[in-house]
Amino acid sequence: MKFYDCKTAPSPRRVRILMAEKAINIETIQVDLGSGEQFSDAYKSITPLSEVPLLVLDDGTSISQVNAICSYLEEIYPEPPLYGRTPAERALVESANNQIVMNGLSAVAEAFRNSTPGMKNRALPGPHNYAQIPELAERGLARLDHFFKGLDDHFASTQYMIGDYFSVADISALVCIDFAKWVKKPIPADFENLNRWYSQVSERPSAKA
Amino acid sequence: MKFYDCKTAPSPRRVRILMAEKAINIETIQVDLGSGEQFSDAYKSITPLSEVPLLVLDDGTSISQVNAICSYLEEIYPEPPLYGRTPAERALVESANNQIVMNGLSAVAEAFRNSTPGMKNRALPGPHNYAQIPELAERGLARLDHFFKGLDDHFASTQYMIGDYFSVADISALVCIDFAKWVKKPIPADFENLNRWYSQVSERPSAKA
CATH class of the missing domain: 1.20.1050.10 (Glutathione S-transferase Yfyf (Class Pi); Chain A, domain 2)
Incomplete structure (x- = not known):
C-alpha cells in the first residue's frame, strides 16, 4: 500500500491520527498542496480528480475520501477498534x-x-x-x-x-x-x-x- | 425498531430504497417536514436536533444520519449486501x-x-x-x-x-x-x-x- 499525504493539511491528518492509534506503518508520499502539486500531470496520472489523501492498494486500486480510507484501514487493522465495538x-x-x-x-x-x-x-x-x-x-x-x-x-x-x-x-x-x-x-x-x-x-x- | 420518515423528502428516501432492496419491514412513522412537525415539542422529545430520518432501536438508542442508519441496517440485514462484498x-x-x-x-x-x-x-x-x-x-x-x-x-x-x-x-x-x-x-x-x-x-x- 501507498499513502498519499500532505503533512500540513487537515483532511489527511484524520488518516494519520488513525494510523498512529493503530500503529500502522505504510509507505507515505508527501504531496505539496501549497504549490498545487495535486494538479500536476504526474499526480493526475495517479488520481485524475487530484485527490489527497489517497490510499493505493498493492493491486492498484485507488481509495479516495478520508472516511473510506479510514474504514478500510479499520477492516485490515481492526485493533484497537475506532469505529465502534457493536x-x-x-x-x-x-x-x-x-x-x-x-x-x-x-x-x-x-x-x-x-x-x-x-x-x-x-x-x-x-x-x-x-x-x-x-x-x-x-x-x-x-x-x-x-x-x-x-x-x-x-x-x-x-x-x-x-x-x-x-x-x-x-x-x-x-x-x-x-x-x-x-x-x-x-x-x-x-x-x-x-x-x-x-x-x-x-x-x-x-x-x- | 421505529423508523421516522418523511415520504416526500429525499434523505429518508435513501433509507427507504435500501429497506426495499433488503425487503425490510420496520414500523414507520411519518413526520410532516412541510408543516415543520420536526420542530414540535413532541418530536424534539424524540430527537432534540429535530432529525429526519431517524431510527430508534428497541432499547431506545436513536440513530440519526442517513449513512449511519443505512450502515446499521446493512449489518443487521446483510442480504443482499449493498455496501460492498470485500x-x-x-x-x-x-x-x-x-x-x-x-x-x-x-x-x-x-x-x-x-x-x-x-x-x-x-x-x-x-x-x-x-x-x-x-x-x-x-x-x-x-x-x-x-x-x-x-x-x-x-x-x-x-x-x-x-x-x-x-x-x-x-x-x-x-x-x-x-x-x-x-x-x-x-x-x-x-x-x-x-x-x-x-x-x-x-x-x-x-x-x-
Whole structure:
C-alpha cells in the first residue's frame, strides 16, 4: 500500500491520527498542496480528480475520501477498534463522525476557503473552480459558534464523543478544532467541558500525527 | 425498531430504497417536514436536533444520519449486501457514496434551499437558521452541471457506480437525480450513458420507495 499525504493539511491528518492509534506503518508520499502539486500531470496520472489523501492498494486500486480510507484501514487493522465495538455503537460513531464533518469541518472550510486570498476561485476542493462568496465565510464562522457550543454541552456529561469510548469521531473533532485555528476560532475559554476534552485528546501521542 | 420518515423528502428516501432492496419491514412513522412537525415539542422529545430520518432501536438508542442508519441496517440485514462484498469494494462504495453526497446531494440542497421562498432562513438543515445566499443557489446549479457530466463520463464504461455491482452509491445517485428535478435540473438529453443508467435503476421496484 501507498499513502498519499500532505503533512500540513487537515483532511489527511484524520488518516494519520488513525494510523498512529493503530500503529500502522505504510509507505507515505508527501504531496505539496501549497504549490498545487495535486494538479500536476504526474499526480493526475495517479488520481485524475487530484485527490489527497489517497490510499493505493498493492493491486492498484485507488481509495479516495478520508472516511473510506479510514474504514478500510479499520477492516485490515481492526485493533484497537475506532469505529465502534457493536452494530449500535458503530452506528453512533458514524452518525457523530458525519455530523462533525457536516457541521464542523465543512464550516471551517467554508470560512477558510471563502476568505483566504490564496484560495481565490478555490472556494470548494476538487477539479473545478468556484468563486469565493464573502457571506459564506461569515456563515462558516457563525456555524462554528454553534458547533463549539454543541460540543461543550455534549462534553458536560460524557468523556468522549461516544461515552467513554475513544473513536474516529474524536479524531475528526480534534482535527476540526485545530483546523478552526486557521480562521482564528479557538475554543472560547469559558467552554470548560470542551477545553477539558480537547486537552485530553491532544495529549494522546497520536495527536502529533 | 421505529423508523421516522418523511415520504416526500429525499434523505429518508435513501433509507427507504435500501429497506426495499433488503425487503425490510420496520414500523414507520411519518413526520410532516412541510408543516415543520420536526420542530414540535413532541418530536424534539424524540430527537432534540429535530432529525429526519431517524431510527430508534428497541432499547431506545436513536440513530440519526442517513449513512449511519443505512450502515446499521446493512449489518443487521446483510442480504443482499449493498455496501460492498470485500474490504476493497466496501471502500470504493463508501468513497463513491461520499462523493455523491458531497458533490451531488449537497449541490442540489444548496440550489434548492437558497432559492425557494418557503426556505427563507432555512439555507441549511438543522436547528439553527441561516439566511439564503442567492449566489449559493447559482453555485449549486453550476456544481450540478459538473456532477452530471462526471456521472455521464463514468457510466460510459461501467454499468453501476462500482462496476457491475448495484450498491448504496447507486441509491444515493438515483435520489440525487430525482431531487435535482426540484431545481429544474433534469439529466441533459444528450447524456446517453447517464440516461441509460438512470432508466435501469429507476425500473427497479425499490425505486418506488
